[in-house]
Amino acid sequence: GAVVSQHPSRVICKSGTSVKIECRSLDFQATTMFWYRQFPKQSLMLMATSNEGSKATYEQGVEKDKFLINHASLTLSTLTVTSAHPEDSSFYICSARWQGLEQYFGPGTRLTVT
Amino acid sequence: RKEVEQDPGPFNVPEGATVAFNCTYSNSASQSFFWYRQDCRKEPKLLMSVYSSGNEDGRFTAQLNRASQYISLLIRDSKLSDSATYLCVVNMEGYQKVTFGTGTKLQVIP
Numbered sequence: 001g002a003v004v005s006q007h008p009s010r011v012i013c014k015s016g017t018s019v020k021i022e023c024r025s026l027d028f029q030a031t032t033m034f035w036y037r038q039f040p041k042q043s044l045m046l047m048a049t050s051n052e053g054s055k056a057t058y059e060q061g062v063e064k065d066k067f068l069i070n071h072a073s074l075t076l077s078t079l080t081v082t083s084a085h086p087e088d089s090s091f092y093i094c095s096a097r098w099q100g101l102e103q104y105f106g107p108g109t110r111l112t113v114t
Numbered sequence: 115r116k117e118v119e120q121d122p123g124p125f126n127v128p129e130g131a132t133v134a135f136n137c138t139y140s141n142s143a144s145q146s147f148f149w150y151r152q153d154c155r156k157e158p159k160l161l162m163s164v165y166s167s168g169n170e171d172g173r174f175t176a177q178l179n180r181a182s183q184y185i186s187l188l189i190r191d192s193k194l195s196d197s198a199t200y201l202c203v204v205n206m207e208g209y210q211k212v213t214f215g216t217g218t219k220l221q222v223i224p
Contacts, residue, residue: 032210043216044158044201093157101146101205103212105157 002028002098006106013084014114020080021109023094029074030096034103035067038091050077084113115140118204120215128223131192135218137202138184146205147185149176151198152217158201161187192222 003026013019023033032051036044048069050056056069068080077096081088089112095103120137127133139147147164162169164176164185175188189196202215 044214046211049210102148102160102163108157
């Protein structure tokens with residue numbers, strides 16, 4: 001199957017700082033990338049949909065100025081959590097769509113804001 | 115009503131047992147369906163797509179019932195390694211995004 005990498009896998013930052021998470025499709029060009037967040041014992045929640053070269057589409061309730069998404073190429077999308085707060089601590093997962101509608105997920109980034 | 119609903123479980127079954135999960139969806143225009151598997155603190159991984167005619171992959175069988183708006187996953191001869199959360203995923207044709215169910219947790223017991 002398709003391979004998606006995510007970096008970093010784990011990050012701890014102080015409240016008020018910004019954190020950038022990278023998502024790369026390693027062996028294919030992704031037409032669309034998605035960013036999800038998952039809190040403990042909860043379902044994946046879609047945050048935004050990202051197409052290369054265009055602005056991301058954010059889900060209702062997700063602040064676009066707080067969660068900055070850049071999809072610079074067909075193999076790279078980045079999510080920047082700006083001015084992070086403890087309530088932003090979560091598991092952030094990206095996915096990439098290759099052929100069809102199946103999504104292939106990165107290994108996730110566990111963010112802890114202290 | 116949620117767009118995609120699953121029984122959260124947990125389903126505790128002995129090794130070798132057959133277990134089935136259902137997932138209901140609310141939008142009759144939904145076109146594509148998938149089952150993903152997620153291990154604890156890991157990312158979801160595609161288990162199988164669900165076709166209208168049903169499909170089988172080894173011990174796993176997926177079925178779609180459009181009339182009643184649900185999909186099912188059957189696991190035969192359960193292995194300890196099948197212990198995971200199984201996520202139902204639904205997509206409406208023409209929409210880029212998919213909707214995930216909250217998942218059904220399976221625990222296979224020795």
